[in-house]
Each structure stands twice: as C-alpha cells, then as structure tokens.
Amino acid sequence: MHIMEGFLPVEWAVFWSILSVPVVVWGFFKIRKLFAESPEMKMSVALAGAFIFVLSSLKLPSVTGSSSHPTGTGASTILHGVAITSVLCTIVLVFQALLLAHGGITTLGANIFSMGIAGPFVGWLAYRGMMRAKLGLVPTVFATAFLANFSAYIVTALQLALAFPTAGSVMTSFITFFGIFAVTQIPLAVVEGVLFIMFFDYLARTRPDLLKGKLNLRPKDSNAPVKAVEA
Amino acid sequence: MRMSPKGWYVVGFSVIMAICMAAFIASPSAEFGGSDGQGEEEIANIDPGYEPWFESPWSPPGETESLLFALQAAIGAVIIGYFIGNERGKKAARKKMEEANDPR
DSSP states (O other): OOOOTTOSOHHHHHHHHHHHHHHHHHHHHHHHHHHHHOGGGHHHHHHHHHHHHHHHHOOEEOTTSOEEOOOOOHHHHHHHHHHHHHHHHHHHHHHHHHHSOSSOSTTHHHHIIIIIIIHHHHHHHHHHHHHHTTOOHHHHHHHHHHHHHHHHHHHHHHHHHHHSOBTTBHHHHHHHHHHHHHHHHHHHHHHHHHHHHHHHHHHHHHOGGGGTTSTTOOGGGGOSOOOOOOO | OOOOHHHHHHHHHHHHHHHHHHHHHHOTTOOTTOHHHHHHHHHHHHOTTOOOSOOOSOOOOHHHHHHHHHHHHHHHHHHHHHHHHHHHHHHHHHHHHHHHHSOO
C-alpha cells in the first residue's frame, strides 16, 4: 500500500497531502481532548496504535508471488474513530519513511490518506451500519477490520492510476494496480478480521468499559467488576 | 454445548496459521518484496519516462531493514503484551482481595 518515495508526481503528492493534513490535525486535537478529559483512555489509544505497529510490519507472501502487509487499523477505527486512527497511522508511516525507506516523505500525504483515512472511513461506515442493524461483535468487527484494510488498497490503486493513466485511461491503470494489490490483500484482510474478532472478544470479557457504547454488548457481557468510568 | 473462549482462540489462531501457510504453499518462491515494489514496476511499464523526483535520504541495507521491521513489530507487541499482562495481574489481585474480604 505504501507508495514509494518520489513515485507520485509533485501535483498529486501535494493534492493528497492537502486532503490528509486537516484530518490528522483534527485527530491530533481529538487525542489531546480525549487525554485531558479521560487520561485512562491513554492505554486504549496506545493499544490501538500498537496493533497498527505490529500488523503493518508483518509482510506475508501472497498468491500472486509478491507479498504485502496488513494495516491493523480496524481496532483503532472501532475504538477511536477515523481522525485518531489517522494520527496513529501518521506515526507509523513517518517511522517507516524515515528509518526503513518504506513509503516516503513525498508520498506521506497519499499514504496517510489511503491507510489512515480512506480505509478506516470505509471500515467506520460498515461499523456504524452494522451497529444500527444490531449485529453482534463477530460480524461487525470482522467487516470493519476487513474493509479498513481492503479499502486502503483500493484507494492506493486509485491514487496510482490517477497519477499514471495508461494511454490516458485511468480505468485501465486502476484495474492493473488493483489487480496487483487486491489479490494479495484478500487473505491478509481475512487474517486481520479474525485476529481482531479475538481481540475484541477478549476486550469484551476483560475490559468492557473500553467498549462502552460500542459493538452492542449485551449487559451480561459486562458483568466483570470494573469501576464505572464516565465517558 | 458452548465452547470456552480458549477453545475459540485456538480456532482463531488456527485459521490465521492456515491462511499464512496456504500462502507459502500456494507460492513457495514468493519473495518478500511487497506488492509495493510490484506497483513500482508497473509504473515503469506505463510511463517508462517517469523518474522518481525524490530519493529517500537514507535507505537501510537489507539486514538492517529486517531488523527495523522487527523493531517496529516489537514496539507494538510490547504494548499489547503489557496490556494483557496488566489485566491478568489486576484480575488476580481482585480475586485475592475478594478472598481476603470473604473468608470461609
């Protein structure tokens, strides 16, 4: 999903950065407010970021003979929403761009947009929709994690296609790039979905306070003696 | 019959393992290049004249890159491990207190 350093023409690099910056700034203020109002949420934010750190570093081989990595943004999307997720992704992407030469400074805006904003946003839409439909933890978490991952790659394919149309056709390029990313991502998105189901099931049993108002937990799921935390 | 959470975790991790192993079996010669690299090649196909206009100021050698990827994973794993361990400890402490308050 990372577009390599220098591989986006200047105008596109600027365009995606302009789209990303306001969301990241908004997320930054949201985190500050959250920490000021409820310092106990620090652990929850750190945890969501930790999953992005671990999962985005794991490269797995895929059926097309290349390899790819999960994004890990599903947990953060459910726990804290899109804006805060974009901040956490920015931290990871800067780490990778500066230390690993994976992604880049000039493509940072585009990479934040795909992994940290567009992916989580689609995941969040699914999460909200499934919450409204009163679906349970398992399908909701799976769909959110799967879509947060998969949409990031759809957007990356679109970003590359817009910058590099094949003989003037964005669509042809999109299909080419999408073909590369999509096939490698499906197994990874499934892995991510399964992992987050287990994690949220664990949270629901040990720290239901962190999931307050999320995932339609039945009261019986939150019988653990946990002190009431006002949001 | 309800399966215990532990039973479900075994199922979950088995599914993850199976998918990862299936990927290795389906393409044993797969390189860990990343589909990012493949996208890069595709750009060269579409627009052979395109020159990356900016280079990473510093690019680690292969071994160091693996090390730094492992470091990134380790940072995250430490935080998750800390959280799970902390909750486990709290649960044990709670149980102990309840036993102390309620001697039978």
